[in-house]
Amino acid sequence: MNIKENIKIKVASPENAAELLDIYKFYVENTAISFEIETPTLQEFRARIEKTLKKYPYLIAVSPEDEILGYAYAGELKSRAAYDWSIETSIYVKKEYRKMGIGGILLKNLEFLLKKQNILNCYACIAYTEREDEFLTKASVKFHEKMNYRMVGVFKDCGYKFDRWYSMVWMEKHLGEHKSSQKKTIPFSALLEQL
Template sequence: MNEPTPLIPTAPVIRTVEPGDMPAIAALYADAVRTGTASFETEPPDDAEMAIRMARLISGGFPYLVAEDPRQGVLGYAYAGPYRTRPAYRWTVENSVYVRPETQGRGIGRALLSAIVHESERRGFRQMVAVIGDSANAASIGLHAALGFRLVGTLEAVGFKHGRWLDTVLMQRPLGEAAIRAPGDAD
């Protein structure tokens, strides 16, 4: 008797976020807020608040992507948003990447971060900053380093969550022409 052929896992599709993705994104983020240290929020926002945040980013011209498997739904999401709100920072973005815990370590975070870097470059942004919660988050630090981010500093004991003080690791990566040309200069 022949053994059944195991299903070959397929790579997730990376695509632009859609409004219907919000319940899955909000649930994923809520779990990260409640159990992790990637976010320094302590109370998860509801679906409506998450939808407002998404709309604000999209209307501001920032990329917001999801990784989706046809059988499992949304596996993770990533976006780039303003690093700071003052006008001189407008060419610098901060990234965020969240992946469902049961799918971590399968390259989904890498695919999402690669896509966010590419989309940010395509949109003319010049620098990307990663603000990584918890200096013990070796997976996120390693992922960013593998994609060309360099460590630029650690802010020690700046957040208190889950009964302990947390550091923030700052990493940075140039995008596109980076600091070579002024924004808007002809190529």
Template sequence: MSDRPEKPGVTVREVMDQDLAAIHAIYDHHVRHGLGSFEEVPPTLEEMTRRCTATREAGLPYLVATLEDEVVGYAYAGFFHPRSAYRFCLEDSVYVSHAAHGRGVGSALLSELLTRCEAGPWRQMIALVGDSDNQGSIALHRRFGFTHQGVIEACGFKFGRWVDAVIMQRALNEGDTTLPDAGQLQTPG
């Protein structure tokens, strides 16, 4: 799993400290103008840096996509829920700059994120897609084998309206067809 071009011009690689300002700008735009995130106030650069560090310290992938050496998107995996029984279940997050939509950036990011997650012990990946009308994100996840699991209706309120969350899921590795290795079965803590 080396850093490699995913589509002509799109390269996906591990995040570096110098990428965080671009990541912050991409997320700031999504928070202020989109429904993919249910945050209403963009976090500071310091908070985004803290979140990135925590993800990486947990041993989870945090990736950026570049076009001509410019960061145009990012993706990471986080634990779906902090309770120990969820330790084999991840949630993905994929954000693409407004200017790079439709250029294969989301596909390149999600493809590499799934590859890296399947190199670990995890068995399920959840996508919580903000807004039932977010057809781009729903289609992206569907292309990579995610299936529709349900909709939590009107669970968010943003931009003066109620917003749904679409739940999608994809097995990683053997999914639920086998048990994790014996060493992974012990409850942490």
């Protein structure tokens, strides 16, 4: 069975928090992909989902058996109004389903909805290391390059986890044309009512 052909993409709900947190917990506790040191509580994670859905998409990839295989969401880049057309993306796939194309499907669907919100600039903040180790590889950078993101910046040795220093890179993708008279962005909650 080709997993990519059988997954459904749905909008997450706060009720999915426990399953999504279980996916995220692996990355916090076993990798430097997330710079969080401690896994958030279920209550905190649920509140993050609720906050995101007010303004941005939060998507889940679901198997035919209703297992959540991964998730992706957009978040605020900066709080100043001039940044309204720019967001940060995040994608996490269940560890046993990595490298099966699920992240790409999630990101494409996320970008489709962001375009409908009139968002133009997607940024990915990615943990990075010159020398791959048991906690971090360059897989995320390679994935984003494949998805047409380009490298725009490096913060050298800015994250300390597992008794070692990791860098962070920013990658960028433009979803549309930058104009002098730009359409206002639409909150995701309002967009859902139109779909």
